[in-house]
Amino acid sequence: MRSPRILYLCSCWPHDKCHGGQLRALQVARALQQLGEVTLVVVGAHDVDPEVKMKSAAEFNLGREIEIVSSPALGLIDRARSVFDREFTNIHGYVAKPADEAWLLETLKNFDLVWFFKLRTANSFINSRWRRSVVDIDDLPSGMERSRLRETLRLPTRLRTTLRLFELLGHERHLWRRFDVLAVCSEIDRAEVDGRSPLHVIPNGFARPTVMPVRKPATPPRIGFMGLYSYLPNLEGMRWFIEKCWNQVEAQVPGVRLRLVGSGTDGPLKPVAPGIDCLGWVENPAEEVASWSLMIVPIQFGGGTRVKIADAFSRKCPLVSTRFGALGYDVEDGREIRLADDPAEFAAACVALIRDQEAANRMAERAYDAFLEKWTWAAIAPRAWDAAEDCLRLNFGRSS
Numbered sequence: 001m002r003s004p005r006i007l008y009l010c011s012c013w014p015h016d017k018c019h020g021g022q023l024r025a026l027q028v029a030r031a032l033q034q035l036g037e038v039t040l041v042v043v044g045a046h047d048v049d050p051e052v053k054m055k056s057a058a059e060f061n062l063g064r065e066i067e068i069v070s071s072p073a074l075g076l077i078d079r080a081r082s083v084f085d086r087e088f089t090n091i092h093g094y095v096a097k098p099a100d101e102a103w104l105l106e107t108l109k110n111f112d113l114v115w116f117f118k119l120r121t122a123n124s125f126i127n128s129r130w131r132r133s134v135v136d137i138d139d140l141p142s143g144m145e146r147s148r149l150r151e152t153l154r155l156p157t158r159l160r161t162t163l164r165l166f167e168l169l170g171h172e173r174h175l176w177r178r179f180d181v182l183a184v185c186s187e188i189d190r191a192e193v194d195g196r197s198p199l200h201v202i203p204n205g206f207a208r209p210t211v212m213p214v215r216k217p218a219t220p221p222r223i224g225f226m227g228l229y230s231y232l233p234n235l236e237g238m239r240w241f242i243e244k245c246w247n248q249v250e251a252q253v254p255g256v257r258l259r260l261v262g263s264g265t266d267g268p269l270k271p272v273a274p275g276i277d278c279l280g281w282v283e284n285p286a287e288e289v290a291s292w293s294l295m296i297v298p299i300q301f302g303g304g305t306r307v308k309i310a311d312a313f314s315r316k317c318p319l320v321s322t323r324f325g326a327l328g329y330d331v332e333d334g335r336e337i338r339l340a341d342d343p344a345e346f347a348a349a350c351v352a353l354i355r356d357q358e359a360a361n362r363m364a365e366r367a368y369d370a371f372l373e374k375w376t377w378a379a380i381a382p383r384a385w386d387a388a389e390d391c392l393r394l395n396f397g398r399s400s
Helices: 020-035 050-059 076-084 098-110 141-148 155-172 232-244 246-252 286-290 307-314 343-355 357-374 377-395
Strands: 005-010 037-043 061-066 068-070 094-096 113-117 133-138 181-184 199-201 222-226 257-261 276-280 294-297 319-321
Touching: 005 020, 005 098, 020 037, 020 113, 020 133, 020 307, 020 377, 050 061, 061 098, 076 155, 094 098, 113 377, 133 377, 141 155, 181 377, 199 377, 222 286, 232 246, 232 343, 246 343, 257 286, 294 307, 294 343, 307 319, 307 357, 319 343, 343 357, 357 377
Parallel strands: 005 037, 005 113, 037 061, 113 133, 133 181, 181 199, 222 257, 222 294, 257 276, 294 319
Antiparallel strands: 068 094
């Protein structure tokens, strides 16, 4: 039998600058390419470096670039439809042009399977029900709103967040009618989704190092953070750490430096304070991370799971995270990671790892062993294959 033909609709270019979603998009596409013939359609990723397009086109068949345009549901009728009509898809405020949607619906007849990377990608189209489809939801849209409700918000903000959560939950409970197979990134998210369609957990992960990571902590010590700084949970998490934890660390570890790596960390939102180095985008951060005494994940809210957790584990970098930051990973405080939510406890965990590098190294080794077992892309790929094969089996013999 011939290999299945898979149309892969993605909200980013797989070879764009690395962030968590982009890494997942690339590695899932590579896993599917081991199963069949993958054609890539990029939806809504405009103004990228031509070299990024060339790299993506060199690895995958490039079908089409689809632009999306702003189309917020502002009127009373559209707002009501967004809340109560589960077939209404414009819940994110961006839609594809009608000609592109018509092209997609016609093109699908030539494929055995359509795989949507992120629910937002599928919701760029008016069409609601997709035959022969898998949607990799990745992070549940409701997860962001649910986590924000745990914060201390003013009453108007809480009311808007609660209404948005109600709206998103209603749409998420309807997903089994829209797609043949659903995929999420954690067991926690699995529990939130109606499982009347086959439901698969495809965890986030990171590439297995080609050489064994070797740590070379700098003197004076360095604490590091990696992440896209325009992403609100990253920005707010670092503000929390700098405002509530950083002074406590500085007081106990003279000369300590805080190093920020990632797109936007050197931009207009960067923190400006003594002892903080904002490095911006670093193509290969291995040497930089090797110089850190530890990495922090001070995330307070968001959706899905944080790829930076698996990234740190893969580099044998000791890690301190909030419990929410590590949500979705099977880890234990003091075993693979230090977990703390109180600012004083978070700062104390950072100081303890800096002062006791032997204990930090042992913890990082345990995390690395767990990473090799559960969170490399090679370990995760079979889960993507299972989701695709479920869809192919369900649709075997069906007409278009």
